[in-house]
Amino acid sequence: MTTTPGGLDRTPLTTRLARWAQLYPGDRAYTYVDYATDVDGVNVDITWSELDARARAVAATLRRTTDAGQRVAILAPQNLDYVIAFLGALYARVIAVPLFSPDLPGHADRLMAVYADAEPECVLTTTEAHPHVEAFFDDNTLPRPKAVIAADRVDRALTWQDEPIDADDLAYLQYTSGSTRVPAGVMVTHGNIAVNAEQCWGTFDGIPRVSTGVNWLPLFHDMGLVTAVALPIAHASPAVLMDPVAFIMRPVRWLEQLSKQTHAFTCAPNFAYEYLSTKVSEEEKAALDLSGVQVFMNGAETIREGTLTRYLHAYRDHGLRPEVQVPAYGLAEATVYVSSSSRYEKPTIRAFDRDALNAGEARPCERDDERATVMVGCGTPYGQHVAIVDPATRERLPDGRVGEIWINGPNVTAGYWGRPEATAETFQAALAGDRGDLPEHPWLRSGDLGVLHDGELYVTGRIKDLVIIDGRNHYPQDIEYTAYNAHDGVRREYVAAFAVPGEETETLVVVAERNRRVPVRRLDPAEVADAVRAAVKDHHDVRVGDLVLIEPGGLPRTSSGKVSRTACRKAYLDGALPLARTGPGAG
Numbered sequence: 234m235t236t237t238p239g240g241l242d243r244t245p246l247t248t249r250l251a252r253w254a255q256l257y258p259g260d261r262a263y264t265y266v267d268y269a270t271d272v273d274g275v276n277v278d279i280t281w282s283e284l285d286a287r288a289r290a291v292a293a294t295l296r297r298t299t300d301a302g303q304r305v306a307i308l309a310p311q312n313l314d315y316v317i318a319f320l321g322a323l324y325a326r327v328i329a330v331p332l333f334s335p336d337l338p339g340h341a342d343r344l345m346a347v348y349a350d351a352e353p354e355c356v357l358t359t360t361e362a363h364p365h366v367e368a369f370f371d372d373n374t375l376p377r378p379k380a381v382i383a384a385d386r387v388d389r390a391l392t393w394q395d396e397p398i399d400a401d402d403l404a405y406l407q408y409t410s411g412s413t414r415v416p417a418g419v420m421v422t423h424g425n426i427a428v429n430a431e432q433c434w435g436t437f438d439g440i441p442r443v444s445t446g447v448n449w450l451p452l453f454h455d456m457g458l459v460t461a462v463a464l465p466i467a468h469a470s471p472a473v474l475m476d477p478v479a480f481i482m483r484p485v486r487w488l489e490q491l492s493k494q495t496h497a498f499t500c501a502p503n504f505a506y507e508y509l510s511t512k513v514s515e516e517e518k519a520a521l522d523l524s525g526v527q528v529f530m531n532g533a534e535t536i537r538e539g540t541l542t543r544y545l546h547a548y549r550d551h552g553l554r555p556e557v558q559v560p561a562y563g564l565a566e567a568t569v570y571v572s573s574s575s576r577y578e579k580p581t582i583r584a585f586d587r588d589a590l591n592a593g594e595a596r597p598c599e600r601d602d603e604r605a606t607v608m609v610g611c612g613t614p615y616g617q618h619v620a621i622v623d624p625a626t627r628e629r630l631p632d633g634r635v636g637e638i639w640i641n642g643p644n645v646t647a648g649y650w651g652r653p654e655a656t657a658e659t660f661q662a663a664l665a666g667d668r669g670d671l672p673e674h675p676w677l678r679s680g681d682l683g684v685l686h687d688g689e690l691y692v693t694g695r696i697k698d699l700v701i702i703d704g705r706n707h708y709p710q711d712i713e714y715t716a717y718n719a720h721d722g723v724r725r726e727y728v729a730a731f732a733v734p735g736e737e738t739e740t741l742v743v744v745a746e747r748n749r750r751v752p753v754r755r756l757d758p759a760e761v762a763d764a765v766r767a768a769v770k771d772h773h774d775v776r777v778g779d780l781v782l783i784e785p786g787g788l789p790r791t792s793s794g795k796v797s798r799t800a801c802r803k804a805y806l807d808g809a810l811p812l813a814r815t816g817p818g819a820g
Contacts, residue, residue, distance in 0.1 A: 245423040246467075247324050257281050263278070288321040303353075305353055306348060307332055308356050316452070355381075404425070407421050420650055421568055432616045433459065444527070449479065455569040460569075485513045488521050528559050530559045532573070535692075541609065570644070581612075593706075594633060610689040627666075633685075633686060659677065680695060700732045715768050721748060728744065729744045746813075748785075
């Protein structure tokens with residue numbers, strides 16, 4: 234076993250998988266709940282021994298076609314074959330590129346960009362997705378791979394003789410959302426993913442072979458891959474997987490699966506909890522029992538106090554405890570997990586003076602103060618260092634001062650694939666001045682702004698998204714929150730605020746999707762604009778230069794579902810936003 238200086242286990246996932254296959258061969262490893270076959274779900278189980286044997290067969294098949302160190306793309310739907318393909322790639326010592334089946338709607342451009350950047354030699358897919366993969370190459374000018382291998386059709390009699398895997402060997406490329414540029418491949422080592430699974434496990438305080446992960450997050454995303462695939466392997470704990478579409482179509486399915494567990498953990502972005510607070514009927518809630526859920530981790534986007542409150546109110550009578558709502562912070566460049574609250578304590582919620590915060594100081598105030606901004610804390614880091622740093626001087630800032638979040642730890646990845654300059658700038662930063670007991674280097678520059686208050690991390694926004702008007706800083710998520718609460722005609726959480734060049738200074742633009750629950754014939758865009766302008770002026774003392782109301786679904790989003798302010802700004806400047814149809818002639 235290899236460990237970090239802090240005692241975290243860096244043993245590769247494949248070594249652990251082989252161990253569980255020997256020690257607990259008949260234990261259930263993963264269950265995929267297939268809702269496409271039956272609306273009530275059909276369980277498809279695989280044991281540790283079956284999983285290990287099938288992953289080894291994939292490894293043997295791969296190495297007949299390609300060499301260790303080559304890239305292998307996974308173009309497959311979300312099911313057990315995806316997990317088998319990923320683990321087979323790890324066994325084969327190739328570099329996996331977790332992607333998705335080409336028929337996934339709305340992601341064609343991203344798939345082309347990522348595939349071209351990674352230049353895989355082979356593709357792993359499934360029998361079901363194979364025609365879509367062939368069509369993808371027929372319809373595009375990308376070079377064809379050496380082989381397209383269906384993971385569910387490999388010869389299961391094939392065996393694989395283990396080859397030495399070093400913790401610093403590359404395991405896979407985790408492509409970022411690419412909201413500001415061509416997607417970048419984050420180079421994740423075998424040690425990175427093993428350690429990050431241990432960090433999550435330590436935070437969750439799990440019970441080996443008992444604690445069950447229940448997950449619908451896409452496996453091609455960092456949070457989904459680490460929590461749904463790696464975390465169960467860390468300590469031989471079972472996992473339940475479902476397709477994201479199954480959750481979106483009927484969100485109570487996620488809670489139904491959690492209700493079947495005695496000791497469960499799960500995670501999702503903030504929007505999922507907002508979705509559950511409004512989309513599940515009282516009749517559907519009646520059979521739920523969430524008392525066995527130990528962790529509902531909330532991360533990947535801005536965490537709202539209102540969401541935590543609404544979710545607790547909606548499910549308190551069905552076993553939900555306030556402390557199991559666990560706000561978290563992370564990013565792909567740190568594998569995924571960095572910091573979170575404890576599952577034994579209620580989330581920390583603090584009010585800070587908005588003007589002071591915009592000026593770089595976290596100054597507590599009363600919640601009902603006119604200039605208050607209420608923020609949810611993301612706890613403390615586990616098994617890694619976090620510092621708040623002045624991005625200009627690179628000096629560590631004291632608690633209470635806003636700066637860039639820097640991370641140092643064994644989960645920090647090796648850099649960006651094929652981008653040495655960006656890797657040096659982002660992953661190899663050094664602290665200047667008095668750094669206390671923290672290491673000098675190397676530090677990961679997150680690009681996120683945050684502050685430490687009473688030892689807890691609060692994430693205030695992205696450096697690149699900061700709105701600067703007349704020399705004053707404004708956090709776009711604060712303006713967006715004000716906008717969608719200003720009028721019922723604005724769709725909740727579907728707003729983007731950004732600045733564009735004006736004649737003399739930057740101008741604030743707010744783009745908002747109309748609320749489809751308000752009949753279009755009765756929606757007065759002038760009334761909506763007046764309400765939003767007045768609210769933003771009142772709460773932020775800044776004038777909205779342009780308010781654009783667009784159709785539901787019109788906001789550009791990243792592959793992880795976040796609103797992309799950068800893409801929205803470009804669409805605004807290009808005149809490409811789908812303007813809302815309102816008034817008597819609409820519909």
